[in-house]
Amino acid sequence: MRFNYKIFLADIIGFVLLYFLLLAVSPLSAPQPYIKYAGILGLYAACVMVFCALSGRYTKRLKFLKFRYSTIQYVSASAISYLLVLMLCIYAFQGYSLAVVSTYAIICVCAVIVIQTGYFAYYYASDPEVVQEVAPREPKQVLYAATEADEKTKEAALRRIKLHCSGKAYDYIVGNLPVTSTNTRVISCKNPGIAENLQEYRYDMIIDVFQLNNVRGINKLFSTVNRKLPDNGIFVGCFTPKSHIKKRILEKYPKGINWIVYSFFYFYRRVIPKLFITKRLYYDLTKGRNRILSISEVFGRLYYCGFEVIGEKRIEHRQFFIARRIKNPPAKMKRRYGPIISLNRIGKNGKFFKVYKMRTMYPYSEFLQEYIYKKNNLQEGGKFRHDIRVNTLGRFMRRYWIDELPMIANLLKGDMKLVGVRPLSKQYFNLYSPELQRKRVKYKPGLLPPFYADMPKTLDEIQASEMRYLDMCEEKGVFRTDCVYFGRILKSILFKHAHSN
DSSP states (O other), X not given: OOOOHHHHHHHHHXXXXXXXXXXXXXXXXXXXXXXXXXXXXXXXXXXXXXXXXXXXXXXXXXXXXXXXXHHHHHHHXXXXXXXXXXHHHHHTSTTSOHHHHHHHHHHHHHHHXXXXXXXXXXXXXXXXXXXXXXXXXXXXXXXSOOOBOOHHHHHHHHHHHHHHOOTHHHHHHHHHSOTTBTTEEEEXXXXXXXXXXXXXXXXXXXXXXXXXXXXXXXXXXXXXXXXXXXXXXXXXXXXXXXXXXXXXXXXXXXXXXXXXXXXXXXXXXXXXXXXXXXXXXXXXXXXXOSOOBOHHHHXXXXXXXTEEEEEEEEETTEEEEEEEEOSOOBSOOOOOOOSEEEEEEEOGGGOEEEEEEXXXXXXXXXXXXXXXXXHSOBOTTSOBTTOTTBOHHHHHHHHTTGGGGGGHHHHHHTSOEEESOOOBOHHHHTXXXXXXXXXXXXXXXXXXXXXXXXXXXXXXXXXXXXXXXXXXXXXHOHHHHHHHHHHHHHHHHHHSOOOOO
C-alpha cells in the first residue's frame, strides 16, 4: 500500500486542463471568470480527490487497477462531490452558474472514463499474459482395459445423447464413437463442476453433449476434462457456431431489416461480452447463456487448454469437434481482450518485440496459427487462405490498414522504422529461406514493407521482393533505399490502388 503519485498528479493535471478548456469556450458574461470560478470548481476537484483518496484510488499500483472498480470508484466520488457543491451554490454561494458547475463535473467524469478506457486497452494489449504452463505430470494411461458396458450403462448413455442430440447428430455420435465402451463417458456439463466429479484417468474418451453456448466457464471445463483424461485421451463436444445464427437471422427477417437486426444482435451477444468495459455486466444479466461462439474461438480455447483438434463435423446447426489431449492446461484460466492486441514479432538481431495492432481476429485465435497452416494453403500475398480467425470488421480494417495504426507506437519506441521488411511471427519467419532470414535480422522491420511496392502474389515472390530491398540496403545504404521504396509504395497506393490483405 504505497501512495501512487502518478494517478494523483494525473487527476490534478486533468482538473486544471479541463477547467481552462471549459471557461475558454463557455459564453460567460463575468469580467474575470477564471478568478470567479476558481474557488467553487477547485472545491469540487478537491472533494473528488478526497473521496477518491478515502476509497483507495491513490494507494494502488497501476497493474493492480481494475477498470470496473476504478471507474465506479471515480464516478461515485464525483457524484457525491457534485451534490455537495451544488447545495453550496444554491444555499450559500449564490451567483455561480449551475450550468458551468454541472458541465465541469460531467466533462471531468467523461474525460476520466475515456482516458481509463484507453489506458486499459493499451495495458491489456501490452501485458504479455504468458501462458503459464503447469508442471508436467508423469505419463498416465487409462486405468482399465476397455470392455462392453452393461445394458443399464448403455441405456443411460444413449438416453443422455438422445436428450441433447436428435436426428443426424444422434446417429453420428452412436455410429462413429464407442459410446458403449466402459472407457467412454457421456456427460452433459452445464457447468465445469460436473466434470470435476469424474474419476481421473478412468476414461480415455469423454463426450459432452451439452452445447457450449450455454456454458459459463468454457476454459475451466476444458481444463478440467484435460486433467481427467489420460495421455492422448479424446474429448468430444459441440456448439452452435456463429455462422448458423447469422444465417438463421438473415433468413427470418426481410432484406434490409435482417442486417439491422443481426447487427444489434451481434453487438449485444458478441461484442459486449468481450469488452472489458461491459463484460461483467453482460454475464450478470445473461448468466452466460445463448452466447455466440465462432469456430475459431472454440478451437482456440481447446488449443489454449492443452488439446489439438483432430476432427470436426457440421451436422445440421451444430458443430462437433474431436480433440486429443496433448499437454497440461495452463495455470491461468482467463485471458483479457481489448480492442488492441500485442503480438510477438522478430525484429533486428533476431530479438522478439511486441507489435501493436487493432484486434481483427476472434478471441483465442493466436493459438490456432499452426492449425490453420496445416489445414489451409497460403493465398496471394502470403496470407492464409480462408482464414476463419479473421472477423468481418477485421477484414475491412485490414483492407485499409486501419488495424496497423497502433504500430505507430512501435515507430515512436524505435522498434520499427517507416520503410522496411514486414515484422514476422516465428511461424512465418521459419517459412523463409535461411539466407533471407540472416539478411532480415540485420535491419529493423518497417511499417511500409516492400510488398506494397511490388505487390507479389506468392511466398516465393514475396521473398524475392524482400531480397531485392535488402540487397539494395547493403549496396546503397538504408536511408537512400528507404526513400526510393517510399516513393514506389506511395505510387502503388495512389495509382495502383494497392491495399493491405
